Amino acid sequence: MTEPAPVFASGVDNERLNAQLRFLLEVDKLKRILRRGLLVDGSRRENAAEHSWHLALSARTFAEYAPEGTDIDRVVEMLVLHDIVEIDAGDTFLFDQVDPGPQADRERAAADRIFALLPADQAERARELWEEFEACATVEARFAHAIDHLSPMLANWHNEGGTWVRFGTTRAQVMEKVKLIQEGSEALGSYATALVDDADRRGYFHD
Numbered sequence: 001m002t003e004p005a006p007v008f009a010s011g012v013d014n015e016r017l018n019a020q021l022r023f024l025l026e027v028d029k030l031k032r033i034l035r036r037g038l039l040v041d042g043s044r045r046e047n048a049a050e051h052s053w054h055l056a057l058s059a060r061t062f063a064e065y066a067p068e069g070t071d072i073d074r075v076v077e078m079l080v081l082h083d084i085v086e087i088d089a090g091d092t093f094l095f096d097q098v099d100p101g102p103q104a105d106r107e108r109a110a111a112d113r114i115f116a117l118l119p120a121d122q123a124e125r126a127r128e129l130w131e132e133f134e135a136c137a138t139v140e141a142r143f144a145h146a147i148d149h150l151s152p153m154l155a156n157w158h159n160e161g162g163t164w165v166r167f168g169t170t171r172a173q174v175m176e177k178v179k180l181i182q183e184g185s186e187a188l189g190s191y192a193t194a195l196v197d198d199a200d201r202r203g204y205f206h207d
Contacts, residue, residue: 002026016119023117029087036091036167040158048083048091051151055079059147065187066143078133078144081126085110146184149177150192157195161204168206171196 002025033048056079063072083091088110092103115126132141153174156162164174174196182189199205 002028019117019119020122023114026114026117027084027087030084033083033086033091036163037152037155038159038162040155042159042162046155048086052080052083055144055147055151058151059144062147062185062188065185067139067185070139070143074129074140075144075147078129078141079147081129082133082144082148084114085130087114142180142184144184146181146188149181150188153177153192153195156204157199161199161202164199164204164206170207171200171205172207174199174205 003022030049030052031047034045035048035051037046038044039046039050056076059072059075059079063070066072066075085107089103089106111127111130115123115130117123118126132138133144136142136145152163156164163169175193178189178192178196181192
């Protein structure tokens, strides 16, 4: 683990500041976790940090399509934090046909380690938000999941099928993810359905 530079600031709680710096230096590693999908322009694979940033900006941009009363600030926090566990657990492709149990265990262990680097109050909030996203039981978590699932669909459409074509994905598999988008946002779910219909006409699905 990279340690903060040995500098001490006056007028601040240096123990707290160093814990925060230690966390931020650790999560810088998210920049090197590569996802399967490409950037929209197809030039290279996307990394997990870029993905998280783009989701957070998407949530803010699409806030008007969230259910009434949705706390968008909470959604943005979730999306910034939700993939940090991939530093230890790695990325799992959306359509991998594997037992999700071992990956879930790795991610929980990663959450135990990484969020604990923060001061106790911030660690508690970060873990709470991560658990909320995973449970997908609140309106904010469902909207966050809608944003998270729409993002690779947009990239695949702009990349002439992208990972759908590369990994032989079927329309039925993608429509299962559209259901999750619909649960979080009726408007974005309607758009995702239209996007899949168009992708189908273009021959991007295995079936």
